[in-house]
Amino acid sequence: MKYGILGDIHANLSALQTALDQMDRAQVDAVLSVGDVVGYGAAPKECIDLLREVGAIVVKGNHDAACTGELDDRHFNAYARAAVKWTRDTLTLKEIHWLVELPMTATLEHCQVSHGTLYRPELFDYIMSTTDADPSLDIMERPVCFVGHSHVPITLMRLREEPDRTAYTLDDDIDVGEARASLVNVGSVGQPRDEDPRTAYAIYDTDAARVQVLRSEYDIELEAHRIRDAGLPTVLADRLFLGV
Numbered sequence: 001m002k003y004g005i006l007g008d009i010h011a012n013l014s015a016l017q018t019a020l021d022q023m024d025r026a027q028v029d030a031v032l033s034v035g036d037v038v039g040y041g042a043a044p045k046e047c048i049d050l051l052r053e054v055g056a057i058v059v060k061g062n063h064d065a066a067c068t069g070e071l072d073d074r075h076f077n078a079y080a081r082a083a084v085k086w087t088r089d090t091l092t093l094k095e096i097h098w099l100v101e102l103p104m105t106a107t108l109e110h111c112q113v114s115h116g117t118l119y120r121p122e123l124f125d126y127i128m129s130t131t132d133a134d135p136s137l138d139i140m141e142r143p144v145c146f147v148g149h150s151h152v153p154i155t156l157m158r159l160r161e162e163p164d165r166t167a168y169t170l171d172d173d174i175d176v177g178e179a180r181a182s183l184v185n186v187g188s189v190g191q192p193r194d195e196d197p198r199t200a201y202a203i204y205d206t207d208a209a210r211v212q213v214l215r216s217e218y219d220i221e222l223e224a225h226r227i228r229d230a231g232l233p234t235v236l237a238d239r240l241f242l243g244v
Helices: 013-025 044-054 062-068 078-090 093-100 130-139 220-229 234-241
Strands: 002-006 030-033 105-107 111-114 144-147 154-159 166-169 173-175 179-185 199-205 210-216
Touching (some): 002 013, 013 210, 013 220, 030 044, 030 111, 044 093, 062 078, 078 234, 130 166, 130 179
Parallel strands (some): 002 030, 144 179
Antiparallel strands (some): 002 199, 105 111, 154 166, 173 210, 199 210
């Protein structure tokens, strides 16, 4: 089985299409999304339509919840709040309903998916350290769980030879067969924050017990133009070129 995993998309249509094209070339069997389909970018409807078209399995991110009114956006920064308001005004009731119906987590045959943490996913906590990862690693029902939220790729794992210690790696080619449990942050499709502006996504080959976090160039200028034309804060366009 081969899965394609999408990190935070954030309404970036060009990046999403690029990632999906690469997954198509890799002949993935299923497409998964760790959530935050909308927010920041200016193509929320188009991204929702594309995910539905490919039959992606999608979980709910904090920006998805904020744009439906399920999550209070007062703790968001001013740019994120502006994007939430714009997105709410742009989406149809049908699209809002689709976001509302997204589950907080998904459990598949070979892996699980959540946005921030698998443990209490409704809190949308960040996993920034091994300590942050431990509660989720403790309750995993599958050997691999994919998350996003921080927009920075990292894998935290419990190795078979040291099951009581949580280790981490920044490698982009991960042998998950060596681990009893692996929590993989696949980065961000539409708004990377690791100073690499290329779109980020992952391929999980269950037969090889291997996860690859991949990067591809996409048309950043087109997405930046789309954001500016929509009247969204220009900083949301400018940051795409920097990967921050």
